[in-house]
Amino acid sequence: MILKTLISQLLSRPATNRFPAKYMPKSVTGFLAKVKEGKAGIHPPIPAPPKFRGKIAYDREKCIGCQLCIRVCPAKVIEFKPEEKKIRMYVARCTFCAQCVDVCPVNALAITPEFLLASTDRLSPELIVE
Amino acid sequence: MERNPEGENLEYGALEEVFEVPIGPIHPALKEPIRFTFQVRGERIVDVQIRTGFAHRGIEFMGMRQGRNLIQILYLSERICGICSVSHPIAFTQAVERAAGIEVPPRAQYIRVIISELERIHSHLLWAGVAAHELGFDTLLHLTWRVREKVLDILEELTGNRINYAIPIFGGVRRDITPEQYPRVWEAIRYYRGLLEELLDAFLRDPTVEARTRGVGILEPKEAEELCAVGPTARASGLRKDVRQDRPYLAYSDFEVKAITPADYGLTPVGDVYDKIVVRLLEVGQSLDIIEKALENMPEGEITSFPKIPALLAHLKKAEGEGLGWHEAPRGEVIHYVRLVSGEESPLIWKVKAPTYSNLLSWYPMFEDQEVADIPIIAACIDPCICCMDRVYIVRNGKEETWTKEELLRLSWEKTRRMRR
Numbered sequence: 001m002i003l004k005t006l007i008s009q010l011l012s013r014p015a016t017n018r019f020p021a022k023y024m025p026k027s028v029t030g031f032l033a034k035v036k037e038g039k040a041g042i043h044p045p046i047p048a049p050p051k052f053r054g055k056i057a058y059d060r061e062k063c064i065g066c067q068l069c070i071r072v073c074p075a076k077v078i079e080f081k082p083e084e085k086k087i088r089m090y091v092a093r094c095t096f097c098a099q100c101v102d103v104c105p106v107n108a109l110a111i112t113p114e115f116l117l118a119s120t121d122r123l124s125p126e127l128i129v130e
Numbered sequence: 131m132e133r134n135p136e137g138e139n140l141e142y143g144a145l146e147e148v149f150e151v152p153i154g155p156i157h158p159a160l161k162e163p164i165r166f167t168f169q170v171r172g173e174r175i176v177d178v179q180i181r182t183g184f185a186h187r188g189i190e191f192m193g194m195r196q197g198r199n200l201i202q203i204l205y206l207s208e209r210i211c212g213i214c215s216v217s218h219p220i221a222f223t224q225a226v227e228r229a230a231g232i233e234v235p236p237r238a239q240y241i242r243v244i245i246s247e248l249e250r251i252h253s254h255l256l257w258a259g260v261a262a263h264e265l266g267f268d269t270l271l272h273l274t275w276r277v278r279e280k281v282l283d284i285l286e287e288l289t290g291n292r293i294n295y296a297i298p299i300f301g302g303v304r305r306d307i308t309p310e311q312y313p314r315v316w317e318a319i320r321y322y323r324g325l326l327e328e329l330l331d332a333f334l335r336d337p338t339v340e341a342r343t344r345g346v347g348i349l350e351p352k353e354a355e356e357l358c359a360v361g362p363t364a365r366a367s368g369l370r371k372d373v374r375q376d377r378p379y380l381a382y383s384d385f386e387v388k389a390i391t392p393a394d395y396g397l398t399p400v401g402d403v404y405d406k407i408v409v410r411l412l413e414v415g416q417s418l419d420i421i422e423k424a425l426e427n428m429p430e431g432e433i434t435s436f437p438k439i440p441a442l443l444a445h446l447k448k449a450e451g452e453g454l455g456w457h458e459a460p461r462g463e464v465i466h467y468v469r470l471v472s473g474e475e476s477p478l479i480w481k482v483k484a485p486t487y488s489n490l491l492s493w494y495p496m497f498e499d500q501e502v503a504d505i506p507i508i509a510a511c512i513d514p515c516i517c518c519m520d521r522v523y524i525v526r527n528g529k530e531e532t533w534t535k536e537e538l539l540r541l542s543w544e545k546t547r548r549m550r551r
Contacts, residue, residue, distance in 0.1 A: 002332050005273060015276045051305070053290035068440060074198070074205035097205050097296040102304060103439040111290070 019045050048113040053096045055114040058129045060086060062108035069100035069109065088130040092122035148176055155184045159506040162516035170502060178497045180490065183523025185516055190480050199475035200226060200300065200446045208294050210482060211518040213256060216249050217459035219298045224379060225468040226300050228453030230446055236429040238302035239381040244424050245289065245297050247417040251322065252281045253460035254410040257513045258333065261407060264506040265342045270332060277325055284318045287311060300442060302434025315425060319418050326415050333407050343403035347496040347508035350401055357491040361462020362413065363512045365391050366406040368399030373458040385420050403511045448472050461485035461513045478549060484518035
């Protein structure tokens with residue numbers, strides 16, 4: 001069986017998705033800089049399923065400042081801003097359990113399928129939701 | 131060539147000498163930190179000492195004493211083990227539900243069973259791949275892990291995460307299986323049904339695998355029983371021991387789970403590594419059966435008895451009592467003990483026993499009189515999860531300390547008195 005599979009493997013395409021580039025770039029950071037400049041394109045990732053737990057989206061207008069999300073968050077992601085009665089989320093700490101989404105009484109929080117969150121700076125603007 | 135003090139060349143005599151070979155705590159053959167010290171004569175292992183305690187994370191303490199409430203601890207318990215990431219929450223929620231007197235609706239029980247059986251499939255396939263890798267058969271590792279992706283995709287579809295599913299919550303589950311998702315789960319079941327025979331063929335009828343695993347790391351049934359081995363480690367020795375069969379919980383009594391031993395494959399159980407492969411691969415089939423039955427007989431109704439989380443938190447804060455939760459994780463029996471006091475958000479006591487803790491001692495008879503080259507596969511064959519089970523190791527003034535049973539008992543009495551005050 002193994003031999004049969006191995007030989008058929010020679011003729012079939014790889015099972016893995018070639019992400020982020022079709023061929024390994026010489027320098028990954030260089031490649032990503034090129035992507036930012038628009039000179040190169042990212043080989044697309046496999047789309048996430050519809051109810052994927054990705055980065056949390058926050059609807060500022062809906063939020064009533066009840067702080068329930070802060071009570072249930074297991075990773076202390078959420079910080080309360082008392083003067084505005086709104087919250088700030090540090091996505092770098094998030095464990096993507098989406099318990100805050102379940103607990104929110106006014107549906108101000110929602111899960112999004114966004115998962116390309118890697119960054120060298122944990123306080124970069126993309127990783128702070130407010 | 132070793133020479134004895136008289137300076138005489140001992141070509142055969144050298145084999146009589148016993149050498150010490152330390153492996154670990156950090157070693158390429160090990161996936162997690164643990165230290166084995168082997169006494170080796172020639173290529174044979176004479177004796178072994180095992181030391182744990184390199185990766186104790188104090189998760190129980192974090193849960194008990196750092197002001198977390200039970201919902202936050204639920205996600206902490208999920209992170210005890212990355213592979214058994216639904217087994218620990220299932221045991222923990224059961225313990226808390228017993229302590230607080232919370233009922234779980236039947237549909238939620240079925241969903242928990244389905245997720246935990248899917249997890250068993252992915253864990254056993256992962257182990258089979260690791261075993262192939264430890265044997266030096268990396269082709270098989272890549273083939274096994276390629277087919278494992280399917281079950282991870284299904285778990286991602288059903289729960290939203292590939293691992294750390296965040297599905298059980300006290301009183302039910304957080305996500306229902308929607309009608310659109312059924313066909314995808316059925317498709318995955320058919321995929322693995324067709325594949326199982328191929329996997330059995332690739333692992334069990336392969337001369338290389340057989341030569342490397344037959345008669346290696348034998349755990350006699352008597353030893354397995356005496357050392358309280360659990361899970362596939364015990365079942366490979368022919369013990370019909372399975373928590374799902376012995377003390378059914380959740381909806382498992384509906385499926386009449388029977389513990390699988392190599393006898394079900396027409397083999398006489400020996401308890402070697404080969405038998406452990408047999409048991410784990412057959413359990414993939416068993417899990418498929420359970421998921422099929424669960425999908426067919428899925429009851430309608432609520433998925434949680436506490437749809438409002440603030441109400442759940444208030445109920446848990448009032449609750450007082452103790453509870454024990456158990457679950458057959460892919461590696462064996464996992465137990466969580468919880469004691470709640472009313473008015474406190476965190477539990478007074480939270481005790482976790484991960485399956486590897488019970489299986490550690492079975493390493494001693496397994497290593498006895500084995501080849502040095504077989505150390506990686508024997509170490510891997512109980513599917514060890516060192517961080518999950520690790521305990522405190524006391525080193526004071528640079529010296530290791532051993533505490534006897536009497537001293538530990540005295541300490542636990544003192545602690546109980548302190549807490550009653």
